[in-house]
Amino acid sequence: MEQPLLNLHTHRNGPFNLRSCDPKELETMPLVENQWFSTGLHPWWLNEATHQEQWKKVELLADRPGLLALGEVGLDRRSPVSLALQTQVLIQHIELALDLDVPLILHLTDYLDTMMQLRKKYPKGKWIWHGFNGHETLYRQLLSTNTDFSVGRRILLPPSSLHKLVEKIPENRIWMESDQEDDQILRNIYQKVSEIRNTETDILSLHIFVRFQKELLNA
Ligand SMILES: [Zn+2]
16 A cells, blocks of 8 residues: 655645645636645735635635645735735634634744734644744744644755754654645655654654544544
8 A cells, every 4th residue: 555645735636635725726626536625825925905805715615625724824024915914814714724623734934923922812723834944942932832843845954953853843743745846755754754753754654644634634
């Protein structure tokens, strides 16, 4: 049997992929059984004039079969809209994720204080920091909240603080992802993380897949 390498965040289809789609992309996609998605308004693609229509699409997709998470969403200096509007839209996603009882996939690069304030204000519901970058202070703050960490291609770069933290992430709080990269890179990421954590890739990937079934598929 194919080893289930669960890909928590990617923009491509694949047998064990949680594919992150823009709502416009997802609404036109045919329904296929056993495909898993997340959707949401990435801060880069927000539009001051049309964000309400953009948001309506997200709400309409909430019942779509295979929708297991909301995101990726977050706050980002490179967004074309104000921090106030980004925050408002992020809160809409946080509240909808709570209603749907699904995790939120977080794009976490800027405005970290605002993000922490929101995490404290909304302690319920799982958030997953996608593309975990090894920011130690933020890691420590988030470790005491209901937040998980998804490790991507950065772990393949030369050793850094990220390696030290990845060694320590609790086993029930770690995920792996290829994001924009080809699926093949995911195997390298799993191998690298198992090496750092001194475990077997098969064991690690099986544990993650079992957790995925329990926590996201509710199986
Ligand atoms: Zn992404």
